[in-house]
Amino acid sequence: MNARLAPPRLLAGILRLALPRRDRDVLLADIAELFRYRARRDGRVRAIAWYARHVLVTPVRLLLARHSNRVVLPLKQLSGRPYLPNPPRDAFMMETIWQDMRFAVRTLGRSPMYVAVVVLTLTIGVGINATIFMMVNALLLRPLPVLAPEELVEIYSFNAEFDVPITSSYPDYLSISESATTISGVAGHSMLAASMTSNGRAELVYGEFITGNFFELLGITPQMGRLIGADDDRVPGGHSVVVLGHGFWRDRFAGDASIIGEALILNGRPYTVIGIAPPEFNGLVHVFDAQLWLPATMAEEIDPFGILSFQPSPGETRPEQRGSRWMMLKGRLAEGMSVAQVQAEMDAIFARLAVEYPDSNEGWGAHVLPAASVRVHPMADGYLAPVAALLLGMVGLVLVSACTNIAAMTLSRASARSREIAVRFALGAGKARLVRQLLTESLVLAFLGGIGGVGLTFWLRGLLLSFRPPSAIPMSWNLPVDGRVIAFTFALAVAAGLVFGLAPALRGSRTDLVAALKDGARGSEGSGRKHGLRGALVVVQVAVCIVLLVGAALMVRSVQSATKVDLGFDPNGLLAYTIDLDLLDYSSEDADQFFDVAAARIGALPGVRAVGRTSRMPLSLGLNQNGIYIEGRQVASNDPAIAVDTTTVDGGYFDALGVPLLRGRTFGAQDTPESLAVAMVSMALAERDFPGGAVGQSFHTGGLDGPTYEIIGVVADTKVRTVGEEPIPYLYFADEQNSRSNGTIAVRLDHDTPQLRATVRQELLAIEPELVFTNDSDMLGILAMALFPVRFGAAMLISAGVIALLLVSVGLYGVIAYSVARRSKEIGVRMALGAASTDVVQLVLRRGLGLVAIGAAVGGVASALLSRALASVLYGVGALDPLAFAAAFLLLLLVSGLANWLPARRAARLDPVQALRAD
């Protein structure tokens, strides 16, 4: 079935939940069929509006119909002129709804505190759910901003050796483009970083390389000028044109239209601006904001980044080399074709390419996925989805807690109103009419809560946008509060309002008429069942609260221990300037010279203790892995390599970081490209692979007959990938023996002052005024980036935990205060008979703390089960950390004790005479 003609899945899901089990599938299918009919006749947008209306209307209609069928009105004859009469059906429906609304607003206006607390509770519960949903929506649900995104497929190259879907080469793209028939077109794209110079100043810009048919395939039309087309992408290196992103054009060029036709200097070469992309399109990689687009044929002049893989193959430049894989491919399904058919055709094409070009394509296959199922990359998605589920689950618990409060409040209100309701009944109001009235009240509250929720979402969105990871890449969270988010918010508010407002309302309307009228002001609120329900709600709240607090405590403990962890070096006073001289078209000799001069000049500055150079700072995002071969360990040449994390450093690096040398020597001037290839190893590597002593031993790369490296020194372990890891074997190659045009200059300061930092920076710019820093940070910044997920998670869980604690205390206070009020007579009797006030306090506390104890026990067990889900993000604490559990329980005990003690104290101060006389 054509996906465009199916109702939106979210709405259909809501409808499914709202329908009674009986005939649910029949009704769903009927409404879906009418949706398809309307989509064909009126267009999809109007059909969705129609469907959304029926998602709201259908459950209400069914509910009303069910109750009106059960109406028994023995008392109708009591009065000739009923208060709130049953209106004639259909004809005055709208008028009645309006009447109900006005009546609801009036009734609610009489209890502003109740309204305020319910709306606030709903706002918090719904708002934070909507906020998390907004993030999930932005990252995982929102379709790409292109024409018919559901027809797009991702085509990855796949090699069993890597076990990860990988990008494709430009020649492979051309081969697919020429022969594929199951797709109507295929386009490639890849991220790029370039240095843009204007007026002698250089800045780093990010964008995408795209093939000539990219914009056309995706159905994107220019905001201004023209977009890159097929004619802009024919000759490798021959098309110096650029399309600007709308945001970049607006922010960087003040939205000046005359930029079209002008030249932009990228990596020292002019590119003519030919057009501006529309505002809603900012690239195909979620979260990454493309600032400009260049033709893929220019991928030799500027380097792409992302998932790159290289195998030697004929051709001078990247766009000509079949073994250079760097482009993500997206195809559009041809009419009537399925993903499986594309996969079959790609299998055939890749098999043919493997025969025609064995050097570059042997062992490579294709991996076709529907584009809608891939958000960032299949591998990253596997990590994102559980995180999203975890977050949604967490805030879902807060909503449950908020709803129990609303239910408890509505229950006591329903009890208090039972007399009013009984009077209305007696005057002849129909049951359905009353239910509808109570329902309208709930809906009005839900609507207000929904508005509050959307407001809170906007506010939290601002907060989230400011909480962005410390990274140089222009990551736009790009969190739109779109129709989907708003629909979700209101659906949630209405569902919460209905479930937790209507259930007590129905119960309230089932009032025993005679008892309610006889019992006077106190109504029938003494019913034990109602009391038990309120107690049960508190137990649920306490349990939810414990789960969230334990999670928060675990995260806080993680952050604590993560900042205390010994990294193997001191992160304070350690600067890290990452530089890419490729962006300035440096030759590798010039680059080497630049780094040598920079090290010498910065090292000579007063206050600088040491300077070193590395291809990667510990704990940074990137990672290099090499396979090594050790004689004796591997025998045959096809034995698998030992994978180790590697970096390239100079001798100064260890001084700059302060990593002690344990044995042998560090790299020095005697190590040159011509001398014997040398390497250093971390303690963990030495112990694992060279138990008899590493210094003097050797290993090979690329096979047993590959280049030989001699180990000259062993250094202490440092953290490599994450703060929480066990020592990882780390291999250091000599920077002195390699030439690299990019790398990080690590500078150790004696005293970290802003002036000294500025001096170091100026010194670098004095050597090369157009220098671009791809990362201008320090070790603390790198550490902050590495700890970002756990800090973020801690902040989220603490917020959720505090809100849950607040809700628990309100709920508990309500229950106890209610029970004290109900038992005031009994308490009065006890006191008159000689009970001391401490006895009374004890009596009241016993009930409240009993509820807390049950809830805490349930929550404790649930936490023990659920905290395992957090295990992968915890540092230095176990999922069952006793301190975290104890802290959570203690905090809950304190707060709930207070919420309990306040009404208990009031009970103890009761004047027995007053209490007995009341009523």
Next chain:
Amino acid sequence: MGRDVLGGFEHQILLSILRLGDDTYTVPIVLELEAQTGREAAPAAVYIALRRLEKKGLVASRLDDAAGARGSRTRRLVSITPDGIDTLSESRKALVTLWDGVEERLDGAK
């Protein structure tokens, strides 16, 4: 048949079923109502009215489990019962009698 058994909407639905023939279901009825009255009909309203008519014994329904034959979804198929036909013809008779002699007054009003 007691009086006011047939509401206005129920009347329209029975007539639609009569027009559509037996073994029809909610969707064609909704579309028929919309085509003939020019007003939008809610599927839930039609569904509820059908249930009510069934309770009154004026229509009979069964679940269509011929799954796979035309798509794999289930429908609730409805048909008019003899009682339903009786009720319709009774109400028609009554209405025709009532209309008798007053139709030209409508034309005159035009």
